[in-house]
Amino acid sequence: MRILKNLSKDKLAMTSLIIIIVMIVVGIFAPLFAPHDPEEVNMRMRYATTSWEYLLGNDHLGRCILSRLIYGIRPSVLWVLVALILSILIGAIIGFIAGYFKGKADAVIMRICDIMLSFPGYVMTLAVVGILGAGLENILIAFVIMKWAWFARVIRTSVMQYSEMDYVKFAKATGISNLRIIYKHIVPVTFSDIAVISSGSICSMILQISGLSFLGLGIQAPHAEWGMMLNEARGVMFSRPELMLAPGLAIVIVVSAFNFLSDALQVALDPKFMNSKSKLQEKEVKTTTYEYIRS
Template identity: 75%
Template sequence: MTLFKTIWKDKLAVLALSVIVVTVIAGLGAPYLAPHDPEEIHMELRFATSSWEYLLGNDHLGRCILSRLIYGIRPSMLWVFVALTVSVCFGAILGFIAGYFRGKTDAVVMRICDVMLSFPGYVMLLAVIGVLGPGLENILIAFVLMKWAWFARIIRTSVMQYAESDYVRFSKVLGVHHLSIMVKHIVPVSLPDIAVISSSSFGSMILQISGFSFLGLGIEAPHAEWGMMLNEARAVMFSRPELMVAPGLAIVIVVSAVNFLSDALQTALDPKLMGSKSKMQELAVPSAAKSQGKEVASSIHV
């Protein structure tokens, strides 16, 4: 059974995947889907309620909330995905080298990772942002500098269990080049593990960049970002609470969809989890049939 068929049977995973795909398409096509310029100011429409022209209303500067919400997908989700990809690629390269060659190479790489991981993640991110300054680019750089070590350690553990397999040893005896062995034999079997840890980190990175933007350390005005929209609506959160609903719901829905899809992906790629899930379903069916049988028997007795 292929991965796609397995995920397709999970309705929650299909719904989560649909939400992510629609959000990504909206972010890529923001210039064509946004009804207005997200940075255009109309003070006469300040705090205006929703209308046919402005479906979600206007903010404190009269800007279209819907347009800013659509444009906010890019820094909140798409650029985070770029930073995640760079972190995973850099961490995967070092993780493959450390897990495959072992010895001194593994010791050096892991000691560097230990140094990077010895500091709390948020503290180091704030330190990097403090040195580089606030801004979207600096946050993405901070993500790459701090996340690669974690990916390298996790991927190294995954590679170690495949590097000692029989077919890898046989390839080494035949004199196959190390790079060819890694590409042909280790990378394909390690991709599921990489996909699972990457998808699980994606949601947390979205929350982190939104949190930094909420604190004023992220993307700078007048550009749109979900965390910044929450920060801008914070001053009127009691008089105009609806201004916080749209960006807040966007963050919750997207992060929840990413987490649900990550769980489904982990279940589909892990035979143990798939077997346990199938076993639970098999146990649930007889119990349900047994309860129905008791109800039928009691009705007949009556």
């Protein structure tokens, strides 16, 4: 409740949250919102302009662009969320083990994470896709393989910080089990860090899956995906630029919404950050006023 109360003070964050919720709902119930079958080919409507029946027009095969845009939410956003959740779960479990128990377990896990993180993200993704083959499922597997180590390292650092607190040491001294201490005392305080890094990571994942689909390595035709829609409209980008406008704007809007929400979450979940931000703004106002008076 405190998080929602703090978020409600930020109009941009609430707008972003509404956009994300609407996007997810429309994606889940795509058959109810899509006016046409996204894979239905109608060559008589090839490159047709906007109309009441086809609000965003038709593509090179006469397919409804609006319907394909709606169905494209599933691979571009929803399945990315699934891959993100799996990455967080794996990274959180490993990060809690390494950060709480420390010792040899921490050393071994961190060396594995160092090896995984030594490869650039795109290179690792391309390597996994190259081994397993093109397709949405393989890209999602690549995301999980690529992201879990980063989440594990960040969560491990946060857990180590909080596991040294006095109340955690007191809980250990009273004989409370380690699992109960982690669940009751460490998970709640590390949730803010996990939420912030998760909302920030999904932006890069959405851009990556759209980029890979644009290159032909993601979801395959005739299924709809925003990056693939950009690739299909590339041949007529000068004569029919509006065909690239719809999927391009969709990517920009959803990535911007997650970015703004990530910034707002950082403020809402960390009161110290909020106070320091307000003090910095107050200092900037005073400095500007002083300079104005001097001039």
